[in-house]
Amino acid sequence: MRSKATAFPYLIWMVIFIVVPLALVAYYAVTTPEGTFTIDYISQVGEYTPVLVRSVWLAFIATVICLLIAYPLAFIISRHNGNGQRTMIMLIMLPMWMNFLLRTYAWMTILEKNGLINRMLGYFGIGPLEMINTQGAVVLGMVYNYLPFMILPLYSVMTKIPDSVIEAAQDLGANASKILMRVLIPMTVPGISTGIIMVFVPSVSTFIISRMLGGGGNLLIGDLIDLQFLGNAYNPNLGAAIALVLMVLILLCMSITNQFGDEEKGDLLK
Numbered sequence: 001m002r003s004k005a006t007a008f009p010y011l012i013w014m015v016i017f018i019v020v021p022l023a024l025v026a027y028y029a030v031t032t033p034e035g036t037f038t039i040d041y042i043s044q045v046g047e048y049t050p051v052l053v054r055s056v057w058l059a060f061i062a063t064v065i066c067l068l069i070a071y072p073l074a075f076i077i078s079r080h081n082g083n084g085q086r087t088m089i090m091l092i093m094l095p096m097w098m099n100f101l102l103r104t105y106a107w108m109t110i111l112e113k114n115g116l117i118n119r120m121l122g123y124f125g126i127g128p129l130e131m132i133n134t135q136g137a138v139v140l141g142m143v144y145n146y147l148p149f150m151i152l153p154l155y156s157v158m159t160k161i162p163d164s165v166i167e168a169a170q171d172l173g174a175n176a177s178k179i180l181m182r183v184l185i186p187m188t189v190p191g192i193s194t195g196i197i198m199v200f201v202p203s204v205s206t207f208i209i210s211r212m213l214g215g216g217g218n219l220l221i222g223d224l225i226d227l228q229f230l231g232n233a234y235n236p237n238l239g240a241a242i243a244l245v246l247m248v249l250i251l252l253c254m255s256i257t258n259q260f261g262d263e264e265k266g267d268l269l270k
Contacts, residue, residue, distance in 0.1 A: 022247075028240035041241035048224055048242065055221040056249070058135060059203035062142035066150040066199045067192070069143070074154035074191075075184070078161070089155070092148050104141055104212045111137055111213070133215030141209035146202055150195035157191030158184075193257045201250055221246055 032038050045052075077088045095103060110116045111131040118128040131137055161184070169179045185192070207222030214220070221242065228239025 025240045025243050025247075028237050029244040030241075031237065033237060041238045042245070044238060045242050045245045048221070051219055051224055052221050052246075052249075054135075054218070055204050058139055058220070059142070059200050062139050062146065062203045063150075063196055063200045065139070065143050066147050067195065070147060070150035070154055070195065071188075071192075074151050074158055077151075077155055078158035079163070085155075085159070089152075092151055095144075096148055100145065101208065101212075103145060104209060107137070107141055107144065108132065108212055111140075132213065133217065135214065135218055137213040138210050138218055138220075141213045142199075142203045142206065145209065146199045149198040149202075153194040153198065154188060154191040157188045161187055196257055197254055200253060204250065205246060 029041055030037060030039060032040075077085055080088065108115075112118070113128045113130075113132070115132075117131065121127040121129065165183060165187075166179060169183050174182065204220075205222045205225075207220060207226045210218055210220040210223055225239050225242050225246070227233055228235045228242065
């Protein structure tokens, strides 16, 4: 009874800031400005399929890159002693203490034609290279901003793996690749699935990164929703419909990821 009373404020918070906003999005997505029911706005979302596909593709690439970088880095951190782990985690989180927009602005100044990279390449007679306002710049911004969200869940899982497990696999003749595929990856599936969700979800819905680093030629679904609510083509009903479709897509991806994780954990218990 006491636990229920303690959870009551959180339930109120969830209703006000999660359930009610989601219900409003769903309501605006299936109604006209006059309040009558319609599915026209849902059907119009199909016109923006290329934008949606581009958003999912770039978010997928950023998630894969984050996983490839974060996995060995998280393992290295988890094998250090307590002070070493705390220091390396602090260094990873240090950029997160800076405002998100400032971090993205910094990459704009680095990647632009007169930026730091092109000036350095100019000393060797190379460039200037077109790095800003490209899909590569958008992916770079996603990886830079969301990489800690992949490292932390992997690190939290890997710290629970004792060195004796790895040493036992080595004693049984397993090489590095077999230890990775048959020991580490199966034991870190929960961290992998959590990291994928924490990186993919904000990446697929981002609009600041694509606007600042991608320019007008790399419009993502987040930019499209933002334009419907705050742009000159003000149409909150269409924006809500696009957001609703995006939420369904994200929930589908999350369910697939969780299902994969449950199957892996089930295999380990057999």
